[in-house]
Amino acid sequence: MTIIERLQQYKELDPHKVALIVDDKKYTYDDLYDAVLSIDINHISRIVNVAKTRESVKNQVLLIQSQSFLEQLVYWLGALYRGYIPMVCHNEMDIDYIEKLSLVIASEGVPPLSDFGVLTSGTTGRPKPLWRKEESWREFFDIQNNIFRINEDTKVFLQGSFSFTGVSNMVIAVLWAGGTIVTTSSLRPTRWIELLERYKVDHIYALPTKLRLLVRHCKCKLPFINYIIAGSQVLDRHLMEQLQQICPNMEFILYYGASELNYITYCTGKEWLDREGTVGRPFPSVKITEADDVIYVTTKYHIEGISDTYTVNDCGYIDKDGYLMFSGRQGDVINKGGYKISIPEMELYLQSLQGVSEVAVITINDDIRGEDFVAYMVLEDNTELSKIIEIIHHERPSVEWPKAVLEIPMLPLTECSKVDKRKLKEWYNKG
Template sequence: MDTEYVEELARIIAYKGVAPLADFGVLTSGTTGRPKPLWRSESSWREFFDIQNDIFHINKDTKIFLHGSFSFTGVSNMVIAVLWSGGTVITTSSLRPNRWIQLIEEYHVDHIYALPTKLRLLVRHCKSKVDSINYIIAGSQVLDRQLMEQLERICPNMEFILYYGATELNYITYCTGKEWLDREGTVGRPFPSVRIEEQNGVIYVTTKHHIEGIPDTYTVNDCGYIDRDGYLMFNGRQGDVINKGGYKISIPEMELYLQSLQGVSEVAIITINDDIRGEDFVAYMVLEDNTELSKIIEIIHHERPSVEWPKAILEIPMLPLTECSKIDKRKLKEWYNKG
């Protein structure tokens, strides 16, 4: 973290104080760019480790590879949970996927923990099969069928486990890759001891494994619904909608569509102001080798109504990531405004 960020974090803590029952603080992976410390008791993590380790098939023999800042609670939680079980963590500060693959092969890694952004980088650089991988654990960022199929080819022995969680609430739901393929858009069913319900399209979670200062039933304002089999179908965060002259476009749904196009490796959408329609959007894309952007635009114009066409589609070699391994949309907006 840079000096300015650390100094602002210190000012916030000095002004707001520390929750009385807290043992440590964590930072959210939000999009504001400002520090937001959240406070936890040790037991709110420790008492959930055995539950999550059972779901993720983590034990004393586990060798897990992960990459990312420990300020991201997903990474720090996973590291401590694996060590709690007696397993081994393999990591590196290197951003080079070739280095990740080298470590995975050298240490005969059997688990990978990564968000889809990192998995896409792995897929693009992996030239041979990795037979040692038994499980890939991924957060419920935008996932697509093509990525799943690519991972199955590279890691033929792996089982995919998708989870949905929140910094404030720990892990909430999970499912296997097969369940996700059968119900595209699901983030699974609740972890043991966790209960979910939907009210007016908003997800409410009941769990005792949460940060200090919030009730046992709480919402982070994520939207979705529960199907008849108890699977949570995820529709994104409240506000993840572009109002284009009265026509509503879901950002997660549009990103999923663009991601599914043949030749598109990665995609991110940013919302921009529009003098006529009020709001519009721009799509940034990383394309696979030999894919022409003009062909992608042609497909979009053929398959989608004109009101759903991005104002611009910009090709870049790599999407910028935050410390938390999520797409840095603030950086993309800066690039667009400067351009």
């Protein structure tokens, strides 16, 4: 059964069931399916021909340009329904970049069995197009939904653009299960909390950066939250404890994945607390191995054009119980005059210091050592930066001291909720 056929089935079986809530606007499965059938492809899209014959719709990529979550979702589904190959552009992309992307797609072409395209988050450079068959997602939905406890009664809150793989995959997986998505375009955590309370949401899907914002602004208990699903950014014990206080009935589920490979490993909050630094054990049908500290993943649920065993050059090792201990991307290291400092490990240490709410480490050039690093911090109320620096100098060798520790009110985030380190570097260089 295809994704579109699944939606049609829900429309026929339970047309009045709410599929999507965007702020205070509700859309039933009936509304959503009808919207998919009635879209005007040319309204907010750009068609890129990727084959010599223009007669075949299947050889046309549909670049969807909209900042509306609803339009992104409906146009993506509508393009699938009509046989186009949809790809949602990131909101930050300007006309010039979309033009260049079109030329790249037209010249490089698309693998023959592709059903849709996804864009990388672009945290290490320009976003690049990746191509997928529909079954690389839909055949994994039942597996991931079972792990994440998602079913027809589920209400998941998430915030972000449909253009990011984590968001789009979760949205379609919830619709596949017949559940309900709750979202907003607002970046205000107080607005998120309003929606959580109003609709008694039982799942939150968010990266730790957004969970920290939620914790900072939430002044009440959220006992109806049963699960928090989070990607494997820097976690710390204090954040887990704060989330447990706010959501006393929740189970925390951490996952590790990649746009190229889908979900790879997962663990519960308790498992993470027992093995800080782990990203869990493999999802069913996924295998992981490690060679020279590089992680290799074997899965059939990957993008087109790569082998079943593949690496995205993430580093780590597998412990005796089969848990993957993650240490970051290859090259995510500061070479300070020959002394190697792992950025993820340093961020984890700094995040663990009492009074530190959020932290990000950036690499800078150094005339003497070649490389050094700067730490940006968001501190909790009444915490003095001088005391934090004093602790670092007391607990770490001098070669691991940051060149500077800078306090800011909030870390800048990219559209996909990761810390915008390029912006931090710009701030530092201007300063």
